[in-house]
Amino acid sequence: MITANIDKESAGNTTIFMTGSTGFIGKEVVKQFMNGTANLLLLVRSESRARKAMRNHGIGVDERIRFVEGDLSRPGLGLNGEDRKRVMEADVIIHSGGTMDVTLERKEAERIFMNGAKEIAVLAEDIHKARGLRHFIHVVGYMSPYGDDDNSSLPTNRKKRAADNPGKWKRWLNTMLHTESAYEHMKFEADRYIREHAKRCSYPLSVVNPSTVVGPFPTGITEQLGGFGLLVQATRNRKMPVVPGGSHHWLPLVSNDVVAAAIVFLAGESDPTGGTFPLLSRKEVGPDMKDLIGMLASELDVSTPRGVVPLPFIHVLMKAGGSRISGIPPESLAFITTREFEVEQTERLFACMGRTMPDISALLPDVVADLDYRISYPSKETNLPTGWTRTRKGELAVLSHEGEGDPWIIVHGLMSDADDMLPLGQEIWSRTGNPVWLIDLAGFGRSARRRQVSETSNAFSRQVAALRRVLAEVNRPMTLVGHSVGAAIAAEAMRESGRMDINLALLQPVWGAPKDKLQRFASRLPRRMLHRELSRMSAQRMIRQLQRTNSADAEQAVLESYAARAAAGLKSPRIAGANADLLQWISRPDREVAITAEKASTTLLVWGLEDTGYEPPSGIHTDVQRAAVPHGHQFPVFHAAKTATLLVEWQDGRR
Numbered sequence: 246m247i248t249a250n251i252d253k254e255s256a257g258n259t260t261i262f263m264t265g266s267t268g269f270i271g272k273e274v275v276k277q278f279m280n281g282t283a284n285l286l287l288l289v290r291s292e293s294r295a296r297k298a299m300r301n302h303g304i305g306v307d308e309r310i311r312f313v314e315g316d317l318s319r320p321g322l323g324l325n326g327e328d329r330k331r332v333m334e335a336d337v338i339i340h341s342g343g344t345m346d347v348t349l350e351r352k353e354a355e356r357i358f359m360n361g362a363k364e365i366a367v368l369a370e371d372i373h374k375a376r377g378l379r380h381f382i383h384v385v386g387y388m389s390p391y392g393d394d395d396n397s398s399l400p401t402n403r404k405k406r407a408a409d410n411p412g413k414w415k416r417w418l419n420t421m422l423h424t425e426s427a428y429e430h431m432k433f434e435a436d437r438y439i440r441e442h443a444k445r446c447s448y449p450l451s452v453v454n455p456s457t458v459v460g461p462f463p464t465g466i467t468e469q470l471g472g473f474g475l476l477v478q479a480t481r482n483r484k485m486p487v488v489p490g491g492s493h494h495w496l497p498l499v500s501n502d503v504v505a506a507a508i509v510f511l512a513g514e515s516d517p518t519g520g521t522f523p524l525l526s527r528k529e530v531g532p533d534m535k536d537l538i539g540m541l542a543s544e545l546d547v548s549t550p551r552g553v554v555p556l557p558f559i560h561v562l563m564k565a566g567g568s569r570i571s572g573i574p575p576e577s578l579a580f581i582t583t584r585e586f587e588v589e590q591t592e593r594l595f596a597c598m599g600r601t602m603p604d605i606s607a608l609l610p611d612v613v614a615d616l617d618y619r620i621s622y623p624s625k626e627t628n629l630p631t632g633w634t635r636t637r638k639g640e641l642a643v644l645s646h647e648g649e650g651d652p653w654i655i656v657h658g659l660m661s662d663a664d665d666m667l668p669l670g671q672e673i674w675s676r677t678g679n680p681v682w683l684i685d686l687a688g689f690g691r692s693a694r695r696r697q698v699s700e701t702s703n704a705f706s707r708q709v710a711a712l713r714r715v716l717a718e719v720n721r722p723m724t725l726v727g728h729s730v731g732a733a734i735a736a737e738a739m740r741e742s743g744r745m746d747i748n749l750a751l752l753q754p755v756w757g758a759p760k761d762k763l764q765r766f767a768s769r770l771p772r773r774m775l776h777r778e779l780s781r782m783s784a785q786r787m788i789r790q791l792q793r794t795n796s797a798d799a800e801q802a803v804l805e806s807y808a809a810r811a812a813a814g815l816k817s818p819r820i821a822g823a824n825a826d827l828l829q830w831i832s833r834p835d836r837e838v839a840i841t842a843e844k845a846s847t848t849l850l851v852w853g854l855e856d857t858g859y860e861p862p863s864g865i866h867t868d869v870q871r872a873a874v875p876h877g878h879q880f881p882v883f884h885a886a887k888t889a890t891l892l893v894e895w896q897d898g899r900r
Contacts, residue, residue, distance in 0.1 A: 246461050247502045247603065248277050259283040261512055262335035264317060264342030264365065267295050269458060269469045270384065271341050272302040273505035281513070285310045286332055288322060288342065301628055317342050317361030322368065333372055337512045340365050341384035345471055347428045347576040354431040362435035366442040378448040380517045382508055385436040386429065387454040387497060387586065388579060392521050426576030449519040451511050455504045456497035456525040457580050462603065463637045465611030470619060472580070473498065475573045477616045480541040481818055491553035492535040494581050497525035498605050510598050522594055523586045526602050534581060544613045544694050546822035556581060610693035611637065614819070618691045621817045622810070630671060635691070639714030642691035644683040646670065651722045652680040656712065658729025658755070659824055660811045662690030665882050672889030686731065687711045688823025704826030705734065712738040722746040724896060728881045730755045730827050733838045740841065748899070749848045750892055752881045754862050755831060756838045761794050761858045768832040772825055779821040784808040794858030796878035803883060839864040849895050853880045870895065
């Protein structure tokens with residue numbers, strides 16, 4: 246994560262009043278403020294919901310944070326008398342509040358943005374008259390036409406449009422080609438209003454113009470499904486058959502931790518001069534639309550769009566009903582542009598911060614994977630059990646729990662991901678107190694596919710290489726646990742690493758062809774056909790498959806929940822493709838994995854005797870310790886407590 250270097254001397258006694266603190270950018274700003282000493286007054290509609298949002302973002306609410314309940318759309322911000330007095334003590338105002346919804350109706354957008362701007366301007370003026378406002382920081386979209394040299398008049402293109410008075414045909418054409426939404430228009434008018442007010446009242450104003458915002462380095466966790474998420478959804482649903490605009494167009498992107506770092510740094514300035522700061526890279530640095538759509542298609546495992554269609558034509562199609570097909574509102578196309586932005590002032594700001602604007606290209610695969618996962622599970626509860634956080638190790642997404650001692654690293658199998666192994670990870674942590682990492686294999690869960698990095702190697706080799714990079718981040722002994730085909734990947738990663746400080750547990754390991762005829766037939770299908778069949782898998786079909794091979798001896802409700810989740814995941818072409826690749830590897834003649842004599846004494850193999858889909862693998866040295874459980878293939882998922890007990894007792898016995 247990128248954070249600001251806070252001037253603690255100037256921020257030490259600073260009180261900051263902030264709107265939008267529970268938003269996608271706002272939570273990250275608050276999180277970074279926690280590295281300093283400033284006191285925060287956060288305008289929220291509900292203190293209880295705000296506290297929960299902060300906890301879920303990993304923010305410990307202490308005495309430096311005070312919530313004041315109110316509403317941007319209400320007179321006086323809806324503040325009571327006591328809270329108004331507190332807010333009047335603010336040295337800095339950060340205004341980043343407002344709903345992120347490009348489809349807002351005009352009245353609602355005006356109520357939120359223009360009323361909010363007017364009310365917060367009144368507050369800024371009152372503070373400045375009473376004690377001097379040190380700094381006002383306004384966060385508004387990068388397409389705003391207003392800058393430091395603008396006056397209150399409309400930009401030239403708008404004045405021309407207003408003066409045209411066209412005929413009926415021209416009015417219809419202007420409407421169809423007009424891309425600015427009420428959401429954008431009102432945000433921009435709020436920008437104009439606050440600029441004029443700051444100039445009239447003579448308080449320092451900095452306007453931060455983030456481009457389209459995605460999740461932070463290094464995880465790319467993007468909780469906002471609008472914006473870039475709309476493009477991901479259209480591409481994964483194969484409703485992006487062409488490149489909008491072509492290679493001369495681009496979609497400027499920035500991560501929310503970069504935006505937060507700039508805001509926190511500006512808030513810490515002791516003698517701010519203000520300015521306008523578009524937060525984006527130069528056009529030549531970031532990907533153009535052709536490259537961006539190509540990357541999306543590769544990461545989502547769909548065909549790359551071949552044609553290029555001019556943006557105005559796409560906009561007309563969207564307004565004529567194409568949005569119902571693509572799922573993208575026509576207003577969102579306004580963020581795709583040919584424009585080059587003046588970023589010299591932004592570059593000077595980042596130089597003062599001691600860094601440069603980072604290239605976001607390397608982060609985008611992780612952003613795509615995270616958004617794709619959220620689209621697959623729209624109703625999934627995002628709150629994790631206490632102590633668990635999402636992070637990234639190497640190139641893979643990881644669910645981690647801190648602890649003392651040597652870590653446990655757990656790798657899931659087919660039709661699963663790290664979240665499915667969470668009960669097992671929780672049981673192991675509860676029994677040992679050791680750190681636990683739950684890995685998402687490449688293309689599974691929230692891990693990016695990154696197929697293009699090693700296109701010549703097979704899927705199994707790519708997974709092994711990715712896991713080895715994770716293991717390389719652990720500089721102490723560890724216990725590596727793999728389930729199903731994940732056990733084969735874990736065993737090979739351990740062997741290739743050459744390390745002798747890894748204890749290996751293989752849970753129902755698979756590196757032999759299935760006994761089940763239907764599974765064997767499916768794994769030998771051409772990839773495209775297998776990919777398509779997996780994506781059509783229903784929850785009921787999944788249950789029948791599990792029951793036929795005695796894979797899952799679980800209560801019916803638990804089985805149905807797992808099957809529904811697995812089937813939902815397979816609707817993602819990325820996840821279906823990752824499963825298809827490993828299913829095909831199982832049927833390859835060169836799939837053998839061996840446990841060597843020197844590692845046999847530190848290896849455990851646990852086999853579920855009820856599994857009729859697979860045979861125990863060959864290539865297992867006789868010194869490998871063995872255990873049997875009276876369950877099916879998926880016993881680590883459905884019998885987490887029993888599995889954890891067995892694993893911990895094995896480790897205790899070895900000691």
